[in-house]
Amino acid sequence: MKINVEIECTPEEARRAAGLPDFTPVHDRYIEMLIETMEKGASPEMLETMMRGWAPMGEAGMRMWQDLFRNMTGAKRGE
Numbered sequence: 001m002k003i004n005v006e007i008e009c010t011p012e013e014a015r016r017a018a019g020l021p022d023f024t025p026v027h028d029r030y031i032e033m034l035i036e037t038m039e040k041g042a043s044p045e046m047l048e049t050m051m052r053g054w055a056p057m058g059e060a061g062m063r064m065w066q067d068l069f070r071n072m073t074g075a076k077r078g079e
Contacts, residue, residue: 007014015022037046051065 009017042050047069048062048066052062
């Protein structure tokens with residue numbers, strides 16, 4: 001016997017039904033801080049630290065982000 005149940009709900013309703021915590025305030029604050037940092041002028045070191053947290057595949061992913069920013073700014077490798 002096979003039973004299919006379809007539930008139509010929003011992601012918020014599904015999160016609550018599963019008992020998962022609401023991280024909306026944390027996410028909103030993180031985005032605020034990111035915007036503030038970018039508006040004040042982020043240093044290359046700050047961007048590198050941020051990208052390391054986002055980089056897939058460890059060091060290879062980090063090199064991908066570095067090359068992307070170098071290409072965008074016209075900087076050469078080793079500068």
